[in-house]
Amino acid sequence: MINHIMEKIEQFETVILHRHERPDPDALGSQLGFAHVIKESFPYKKVYVVGEEEPSLAFLGEMNLISDYEYEQALVIVCDTANTERIDDKRYRQGQYLIKIDHHPNEEPYGNLNWVDPSFSSTSEMIVELIEQAGLQLDSESALLLYAGIVGDTGRFRYSNTTANTLRRASLLVEQPFDQNTFYSNLHKKDLKITRLQGYVLQQFSVINDCVGVMRLTKQDLDRFQVTSTESSQLVNAFSDVEGLKVWVFFVEDEDKIRVRLRSKGPVINTIATEYNGGGHPMAAGATAYSWEETEEIVQKLVIASK
Known part of the structure; x- marks a missing residue:
């Protein structure tokens, strides 16, 4: 699969x-990190x-503003996106060839070529593995970006998805001379308004059946x-x-929907997410609800899943 991806990159x-x-x-780290590696390997x-743009992660890099014309003879690569509904910038359809690279369950195998694992x-x-297998070169910038992605999705190597191979690949990245202290400072810094909201969340969240954490943030909040x-x-x-929590959920009211962020320490929750216009990993998933009554259904299903 990596050979096929490299053949297409060389072709376009x-x-x-x-x-x-x-x-x-991870979304930005894989996208920006892979782009940098391609630029360095194929400067022409x-x-x-x-x-x-995501302001809280602006330190990782900026997006390009391009015209539709650029897509006419382009290879499009979509990173870290399980389904087409969530792809940012719908012009991805306008390219000549489409590759999906993702580590979520392959519930929607879109594109001409899928590398999903x-x-x-x-x-x-996955991009580090591709770089290693294809014999491409890492530098400090691409290493920092890919390290950011791995750190983000493993919770600083605390989650169960951290394997021996994960640590080995991360070690290849930290061999490059980037400043880890500055990186972690940028990654975890919070605006004053976020810190104040965090205090509110810690006061207002509820725990159901001693094992399900629930927080609801309205537009007014x-x-x-x-x-x-x-x-x-x-x-x-x-x-x-919090001691005893098995799963927790954040409901955040948006313009015309309620965003649902699900997390777990064991029970599988992505199956619940798929029932509500979402998906993700077994222990980290997202979904969408369209009423507060619907959020009550989700909470009850989380309670059942936690038994």
């Missing part, structure tokens, strides 16, 4: 990389990254603290260390 003069909307460190190619901790880790629904995602694990 223009490569455009996408990832999912509301990006996290045009390589672009597209999608919305849930045994990897992150898509960034977000307006009060001047925080967007995307920014609130930084707090999804704010109360995860």
Whole structure:
């Protein structure tokens, strides 16, 4: 599969990389890191990254603004995105050839070529494997970006998706001379408004049956603290260390929907996410609800899953 991907990269003069909307460190790390490696390996190619900017992760890099014309003869690579609904910038359809690289369960195998492997901790880790197998060169910039992706999706190597291979590949990255202290400072810094919202969350979340944590943030809450629904995602694990919790859920009201962020320490929760217009990993998933009554259904299913 890696050979096929490299053949396509060599074939096209223009490569455009996408990832999912509301990006996290793995989405940006795999997209930007892979783009940088391609640029360094094939300096004569045009390589672009597209999608919305995420202010909290702006230190990782910026997106390109490109015209539709660039897609006409382009190879499009979508990183870290399980389904087409979540792909940021719908022009991905306009390319000549489409590759999907992802570590989520392959529930929607879109594109001309799929490299999907849930045994990897992150898509960034998959890109490290590709670099290693294809004999491409890492430098400090690409190493930092891919390290950010692995750190983000493994919870700083604390989650069960951290394998011996994950650590080995991460070691290849830290061999490059980037400043880990500065990276972690940038990754975990919080605006004052987020810190104040975190205090509110810690006061207001509830625990059901001693094992299911629940937090609901309304549009009024977000307006009060001047925080967007995307920014609130930084707090999804704010109360995860409470003793006895098996699963927890954040409900965040957006313009016309309620975003559902699900996390678990054991019970499988992505099956519940798929019932509500979502999906993800067995212990980290996202979904969408369209009423507060629907969120009650989700909570009850989490209670059942936790028994």
